[in-house]
Amino acid sequence: MLTLDNVYRASYALKDVVRKTDVIYAPKLKKGLQLYLKTENLQITGSFKVRGSYYKMSRLTDEEKARGVIACSAGNHAQGVALSAQKNGIKAVICLPDGAPISKVEATKSYGAEVCLVEGVYDDAYKKAISLRDEKGYTFIHPFDDEDVIAGQGTIALELIEQVPDLDAVIVPIGGGGLISGIAYTLKTLKPSVKVYGVQAAGAPSMLKSLDDGEIEELPSVSTIADGIAVKKPGNLTYEICKKYVDKIVTVSDDEISAAILALMEQHKLVTEGAGAVPVAAAMFGKLDLEGKKTVCLLSGGNIDVTILSRVIKRGLLMSGRTCQLMIELVDKPGQLKNVSRIIADLGGNVISVHHERANEGSDVNGCYLRITLETRNYEHIAEIKKALVDFGFILR
16 A cells, blocks of 8 residues: 555655756736646756656565666656666666657666557557566556655655645646645645645546546547547546545646647746646636635656657747737738728738739639738737728738
8 A cells, every 4th residue: 555654755755866846936828817837848868757766666676676677658757767777787678659859768768778669659668568577577666556756756746745735736737647635645645635636638637537437437549649648548546546536637638738748848947748737728728726725736757859849839839829820811902901901000010921822713812811910919919910901901811
């Protein structure tokens, strides 16, 4: 059974290994809320996962260590296991889904682990790891469904109680459920008044669906930019702990996650991966009642693939009203483009691309279309620009 003693033992075992990450006040992320950020994205290896993996490895017998360890991961657990194995002089084999960000794959290799890429998602990597464990005799280090791993993740809750003594709520990402299980168990045992909220990606709501249906279920597929929480099936242990200790679970869309990543970069100079930004997305888009509650959003990781960062930023800009695309129907005569540009400029918009095309068959012979992309402040600014264009006589499509 998971016990508080085990969490405290984990805290002692990790005191010279992991960072006690800072808690940062973040009032601008959502007006009217008391939001704080627990910056596990700045943890060694770039995520909280090293806590559970290192503590689990410290508890292995000499015989288990001698056999070497194997793990499966969407990326962050891989790095935690690889680093922990390196520090303990243990051979490590890591099964990763072939779609894992290159940055995570290369980081795992840099810690000395042998990487085995598996076609599919996390759950496919899990099956491969179990197969190799049975074939080669490795010791399996589960990413979430293990009492010692959960106890290691629970050390975050001990830090939170010390750093924010009057904490009212914490928002935690959920993939397989190891992180929220450790935090929820520890907080609810030491301070039952604290609300523990979980967040999943809308494209991978395995824990939420399982709890709603009253039994563990496996999703047929998962699809989300938050690769760190793209898990088809929650764990047996984590399911039971979440059922008992977690107050509520909500979901956020990929567009909302992108907007949260952008807000964290702009306002707090913090880079998070999709999974790390889901608690902030839940707060920003009103998925939870947080009014009057001193709330910590747990930024679980910062290992975002830089090759998709520009795409994420673009989606975040669109989602938050910072960019806008307009289709304007014009009469093809001199001065039309000048008038459109003047209206936008007078209202403080910035045109970044223009595409002019003649009307299609069946349209007015003198008609044409103007497709414009512009930078804006927010949705209110977009509405103001659209109204001015319509009031001038332009037709928006």
